[in-house]
């Protein structure tokens with residue numbers, strides 16, 4: 001085999017389909033988010049980021065930065081080992097206590113990322129529990145899919161957010177067979193929200209465990225930022241709540257919160273927990289500061305929801321189609337990979353606006369989109385600039401508008 005030409009040919013295929021991934025090389029500016037410098041073109045230039053998962057700007061929050069500086073000065077750079085061998089620091093233990101409290105669970109267990117926490121926790125639970133059947137929502141994140149696959153447990157995929165389909169699959173199984181229902185609260189690409197209470201009812205009826213990924217909800221929803229399950233008073237009904245420290249909490253890391261024994265079980269058997277160096281203490285301290293701040297402060301969550309509503313209203317006024325969902329994620333539907341990438345390129349080049357195109361395989365072909373994530377630190381002027389740029393490009397690309405458009 002000619003390896004070199006195989007790689008080159010596959011990559012040029014991706015480019016022809018418009019599905020080749022190009023990274024934007026940014027330099028975030030401390031205290032100036034959503035502003036950043038783009039190093040992409042011939043010259044460095046300022047851009048406004050409209051697609052960050054640092055949903056609340058907590059990656060710039062003085063409490064978070066202060067805690068990280070302090071821990072760096074106290075403890076130095078790295079943790080120095082795996083959690084098992086010298087890597088468990090006081091900051092890791094404090095953060096786990098903060099997370100267990102956030103979700104009203106006995107324990108929490110920290111991982112190096114949300115991806116790793118899903119992969120390791122699902123892989124271990126489904127792999128170790130004898131004859132476990134995993135019922136996985138069709139739109140679950142890649143990290144859950146990989147964890148379930150890694151477990152080698154039997155898996156059935158239920159139609160996205162479809163309770164009837166889930167119940168049909170549950171009802172076919174013996175009541176005493178171990179079952180794990182894996183799903184998300186806010187789905188990241190469509191921004192829709194799972195019927196968590198109904199899923200918990202089915203889990204009770206058919207004797208199943210529940211595993212909820214709240215990655216796009218922690219920090220953002222609920223009176224203390226515990227997520228959709230907190231907002232709906234359901235945290236105690238879920239077997240496992242999983243979250244990230246890298247999105248609304250603005251740092252990096254992932255975790256599960258559950259009973260003490262379940263966390264201890266995963267701690268004891270998960271290869272992806274045991275055999276990897278622990279997060280730096282400064283990261284754990286920064287994440288703990290962020291979680292702690294958002295437990296009491298509503299200002300960020302309120303401003304976030306205001307900005308989301310403002311952007312939606314402005315898009316509606318221009319008839320630019322976006323998914324009507326009950327969350328903070330605004331998917332503006334383009335429906336063509338080439339136009340989606342083109343709009344993104346021109347937004348960056350001519351308008352200083354950065355929105356990454358979301359193409360296949362992240363979303364199904366024909367549903368290519370621009371995923372806009374307003375934050376409390378986007379100003380009214382930022383919103384004006386964004387919406388007017390989108391309006392111009394919508395015309396230029398001859399994309400359809402909704403009839404409600406004023407023009």
Ligand SMILES: *Cc1c(COP(=O)(O)O)cnc(C)c1O
Nearest residue numbers: 113114115141188215244246253
């Ligand atoms: C981003 C994401 C993850 C992974 O979290 P990281 O901390 O970024 O690794 C897990 N689940 C969902 C639904 C995600 O969108």
